[in-house]
Amino acid sequence: FASADQPSLVWRCLSDPRRCPGGRPGTCASNRENTSLACTSCIAGTTPAGDGSCKACSGADEFRIILIGFLLFSALCMVY
Helix, strand or coil: CECCCCCCCECCCCCCHHHCCCCCCCCCCCCECCCCHHHCCECCCEEECCCCCEEECCHHHHHHHHHHHHHHHHHHHHHC
């Protein structure tokens, strides 16, 4: 990956090379921030998908976060 403002500075996409499809400097997979280092971040309102791109968040994603928070809170109450 190379950013559009510094095309001579190249980074390797180590964790998931599909995030950096190649092409012109600043090119990232769909819905990835092309200003983040090696396309690591998704744009706001999206979450990483299995193909290297980012997909829109669904209600299920929010439910998981709320459920995990509730379970952590419950565990802390039980320990107390």
